[in-house]
Amino acid sequence: MNLSALSLRDLEYVVAVAELRHFGRAAERCAVSQPSLSAQIRKLEEALGLSLFERTSRKVLLTPRGEAIVAQARVVLEEARRLLALADGSGGALTGRLRLAAIHTLGPYLFPHILPPLREAWPDLTLILSEGRTDSLLEELRDGRLDAVLLALPVETDGLVAEPLFFEPFLLAHPAGHRLCSSPTLSLNDLDPSELLLLEEGHCLRDQALAACGLSARGGGVHATGLETLRHMVAAGAGCTLMPLLATQGEAGRTASVGGLVDYRPFDASSNGARPPGRVIGLVWRASDPRDRGLRDLAALLHRVMPAGTGPVLS
Known part of the structure; x- marks a missing residue:
């Protein structure tokens, strides 16, 4: 040929x-x-x-x-x-089309927050948004099907650039009137492992919740296919779960509280001053992407507009 x-x-x-x-x-x-x-x-x-x-x-x-x-x-x-x-002399600036994806437990709650400043900064940029699980998103990123992904760090970064953006704490989501409502303080030690509801295998939030609670991969007997199903299971009185902060805020959080049947409560800092349980959210892209400078500018913008209630990433 x-x-x-x-x-x-x-x-x-x-x-x-x-x-x-x-x-x-x-x-x-x-x-x-x-x-x-x-x-x-x-x-x-x-x-x-x-x-x-x-x-x-x-x-x-x-x-x-x-x-x-x-x-x-x-x-x-x-x-x-x-x-x-x-x-074209753009020097790696973001132009044309950007395929940006996020993990399922983050995208619906973070996208509404970051889209206005992102559109203001790059009005001519065509955004194609999607969601998925960490493993599949990283595979699509490495294959060139995605340009950047928002997910929980750390991840395997061979050939990739991972820029931490902010720390997102977990809240305890429990049925209204639960026994922990009257507790003056709240720590992970107060949780009954038999009450813990989890996402099904394959979701990074499941692994993070198990690690935070010091449980094995088999911990938690009841699983949900998605975060909203998990929330409704709490509303039905099936147990408690760790809920990312952003999933409890805004219209999505209010609507899915199911008429006041779900309460959210932050964990207290530990006695040694360590942070409560949570996850580090980062932006990941290919190290070979010619728009590296533009993607770093995007990460800097996302860091500046971190949502209320989140915090900086500690070294």
Whole structure:
């Protein structure tokens, strides 16, 4: 195959279909008609002498060889973006499109807080927001499907940059009228492990809650699929849980308190002055991203506008 037959636009089409698993939605993302996108991908497949996708009436799947081609296409596109950043003199500033994701237990509560200042700072930046679990988000980040992720630190940072933003404390969410309501102080030692409700395996918040309470991976007998389900389980009187501060604030926190059936209470600082249980929230991106300077500017902005009730990250 001659290089002249390969275009970056064709690679964008292929990557879009691979990510969305749908030719129509991929065409919308690429601002082209579906017949044109399909024809270009067919042309590329013929030039490469292989099929990139399995096409059925219900879904689109990558072929084994297609997976390798898409992975390399992402590398080529990132290097092309690096070239453009050098050429336009932006010096790594944030321009064009930014695919920003957050873990499920953070995104719905942090995005409303950070979007206004972010949009003010970069009015021409096109934001594509999503959510997921830590492992899948890091995989998508390394593969080039995401540009930056907001999650709880620490994480494995080989090839990545992780910038701490703020400390988010955990509150105790318990049913209204619970025995701990009358306790003058509150520490983790006051919790009954048999009452502890957790998210299902795969959520980093589950691991953080277990670690804070000094329990094994098998601790807690009742699990929830998501944070809002967990909150409603507390409202139903099934037990108590550790709730991230941001999930208790604003409209989401008020609405999901289920008519006053859930109370939130902060933990007291320990006798030696140590912080109450919580997590460090950070922004993570690829070290190879040509927009490194812009992403550092983004991290600095997010640090400046840290939500009320959170605190600085202690070294």
